[in-house]
Amino acid sequence: MNRKTWGAALVILLLFAGLGAVLPSWVVFLLTLGLAKGLAVLSVVLLMRAGLVSFGQALFYAAGAYAAGFALRRAGIHEAFILLAIGALTAMGLAALIGLIITRYREIFFGMLSLAFSMAFYGVLVKAYDITGGTDGIGIPPPTVLTMPVAAGQLRLVTYYLALGCVAVMLYLIRRYAHSPLGYAARAVRENEVRVAYLGGSVQRAIYLTYVLAAGLCGLGGVLVAFTVGHIDPQLSYWTTSGEFVFVALLGGTSSVAAPLGSAVLYELIKSYAFKYAPYTWQMVLGLIMLVIIFFLPGGLWTLVERAQRPRQGQEVRG
Amino acid sequence: MTPILEVENLTMHFGMITAAESENVTVYEGEFVGIVGPNGAGKTTFLNLVTGYLRPQAGRVRFRGRDLIGLHPNQVTALGIGRSFQIPQLFAGLSVLENVLVALAMADGRGGDFWRRLHEPARVEEAQRILARFGLNGHASRPAAELPEGGRKLLDIALAFALKPSLLLMDEPTSGVSAAEKFAVMDTLVAVLRESRVTTIFVEHDMEVVRRYADRVLVLSNGQIIADGSPAVILEDPEIRRAVAGWG
Numbered sequence: 001m002n003r004k005t006w007g008a009a010l011v012i013l014l015l016f017a018g019l020g021a022v023l024p025s026w027v028v029f030l031l032t033l034g035l036a037k038g039l040a041v042l043s044v045v046l047l048m049r050a051g052l053v054s055f056g057q058a059l060f061y062a063a064g065a066y067a068a069g070f071a072l073r074r075a076g077i078h079e080a081f082i083l084l085a086i087g088a089l090t091a092m093g094l095a096a097l098i099g100l101i102i103t104r105y106r107e108i109f110f111g112m113l114s115l116a117f118s119m120a121f122y123g124v125l126v127k128a129y130d131i132t133g134g135t136d137g138i139g140i141p142p143p144t145v146l147t148m149p150v151a152a153g154q155l156r157l158v159t160y161y162l163a164l165g166c167v168a169v170m171l172y173l174i175r176r177y178a179h180s181p182l183g184y185a186a187r188a189v190r191e192n193e194v195r196v197a198y199l200g201g202s203v204q205r206a207i208y209l210t211y212v213l214a215a216g217l218c219g220l221g222g223v224l225v226a227f228t229v230g231h232i233d234p235q236l237s238y239w240t241t242s243g244e245f246v247f248v249a250l251l252g253g254t255s256s257v258a259a260p261l262g263s264a265v266l267y268e269l270i271k272s273y274a275f276k277y278a279p280y281t282w283q284m285v286l287g288l289i290m291l292v293i294i295f296f297l298p299g300g301l302w303t304l305v306e307r308a309q310r311p312r313q314g315q316e317v318r319g
Numbered sequence: 320m321t322p323i324l325e326v327e328n329l330t331m332h333f334g335m336i337t338a339a340e341s342e343n344v345t346v347y348e349g350e351f352v353g354i355v356g357p358n359g360a361g362k363t364t365f366l367n368l369v370t371g372y373l374r375p376q377a378g379r380v381r382f383r384g385r386d387l388i389g390l391h392p393n394q395v396t397a398l399g400i401g402r403s404f405q406i407p408q409l410f411a412g413l414s415v416l417e418n419v420l421v422a423l424a425m426a427d428g429r430g431g432d433f434w435r436r437l438h439e440p441a442r443v444e445e446a447q448r449i450l451a452r453f454g455l456n457g458h459a460s461r462p463a464a465e466l467p468e469g470g471r472k473l474l475d476i477a478l479a480f481a482l483k484p485s486l487l488l489m490d491e492p493t494s495g496v497s498a499a500e501k502f503a504v505m506d507t508l509v510a511v512l513r514e515s516r517v518t519t520i521f522v523e524h525d526m527e528v529v530r531r532y533a534d535r536v537l538v539l540s541n542g543q544i545i546a547d548g549s550p551a552v553i554l555e556d557p558e559i560r561r562a563v564a565g566w567g
Contacts, residue, residue, distance in 0.1 A: 191409075198370070
């Protein structure tokens with residue numbers, strides 16, 4: 001990462017931090033949701049870069065949220081940072097188990113299995129009423145931050161900054177991953193599994209590690225959503241939630257680790273306005289937007305950023 | 320001479336088709352062995368059986384005394400056997416340099432490292448050295464998919480070479496390469512491999528290439544080794560030429 005990229009990242013981070021202080025509370029709420037979902041979308045993108053499309057990432061999203069919820073409600077753990085770690089680690093642990101089976105499959109088989117595991121988890125959440133509250137879900141009380149309780153009036157802003165901090169750290173880590181041998185190995189698997197094997201690499205190991213890492217991102221996103229909304233229910237694990245992650249991943253594109261986060265924030269805003277102005281046809285509005293993206297920007301919205309950068313790079317070369 | 324690869328009674332049938340029938344061969348350290356035969360003779364199957372892509376129905380394959388049967392291609396590769404393919408197996412979306420960097424990271428057992436950069440200076444330097452040896456240094460930043468066929472062949476072999484193999488198996492290194500490029504590609508390859516003392520087995524359909532570059536030739540027909548010896552003798556034998564249709 002060169003100095004220019006660091007500078008741009010810092011400016012964007014400060015811009016988002018500033019927005020939190022000036023924007024109305026409901027927009028801050030949407031931004032927080034966007035950032036939290038953005039982590040889950042980023043996990044979908046990580047898998048896509050390895051050539052896998054998961055229709056079941058909501059499983060880990062819900063696992064993270066429920067793990068944090070249980071820790072808060074049952075174990076009396078209130079510290080936000082510990083809860084975030086619990087959510088991410090639970091999701092990763094679950095992925096470590098499921099990954100033993102699912103990473104043996106590719107293409108539609110991987111997609112369908114991921115969906116099946118996610119729906120099985122949904123079934124457990126719905127049926128285990130005494131533990132999970134069934135379809136009613138569980139209320140999540142506000143966490144403490146560095147042992148300090150958060151006042152009700154400050155909760156949205158604090159959660160926003162918490163989400164922003166998590167996203168910044170995760171973006172850094174995922175960028176490191178993307179430029180690491182493992183990140184390249186995952187891309188290599190997508191390009192040519194045979195060659196990976198004939199280089200002495202383990203295709204399954206590369207996919208397995210990526211799968212577990214991606215689940216951690218989802219778990220973290222789930223905890224942040226639980227903090228933001230203050231309530232969790234089995235819908236978090238439902239197939240439409242996974243589908244939404246895939247939708248947003250395609251909306252943003254897979255060429256940059258920043259694309260999923262930008263598109264997730266944008267998606268939350270579009271969905272919100274579409275719902276406000278077209279309460280009965282908002283899904284159609286989203287569908288039309290997706291069609292426009294597919295026809296005119298098949299690489300996702302991030303293509304616009306790349307197009308904007310290209311002439312500038314050309315000028316630099318010429319200059 | 321020290322044996323590096325010992326194949327005993329290697330047998331493989333695909334239904335009614337015989338791909339390998341009691342093949343016996345020993346390859347010694349430092350040899351440059353060509354395998355020839357008509358289409359369907361079992362040349363590529365031989366490479367697939369040695370590298371663990373296929374499991375034989377009978378027979379043994381030993382590399383420096385170690386049994387290879389039951390090992391997966393990545394395990395066979397880790398022992399020091401590199402392979403290139405008739406259709407180059409590259410990471411088409413990655414640059415030429417990145418292809419070699421990935422190979423080097425995997426060769427060092429760092430394919431699962433998620434903290435350090437792939438483009439570590441020492442690794443980049445080594446990758447550029449390898450590309451220079453194969454005459455590909457001018458293409459380092461190009462996507463592998465954009466290379467001409469000769470370049471793709473060389474890169475495919477450079478990836479296997481990056482693993483520092485003791486034994487390299489090449490499947491038709493000149494197929495798809497234009498007549499003008501063919502000998503230039505082989506000259507480059509042979510110079511690099513002989514200089515690095517890599518024992519090489521190459522499957523080839525072009526007799527002139529085999530005559531010019533192999534120390535020893537194996538002739539396969541219907542999954543059987545029907546001749547084994549010096550190219551100067553074997554490739555002139557009228558019996559052999561008759562046995563393998565189309566050479567006469």
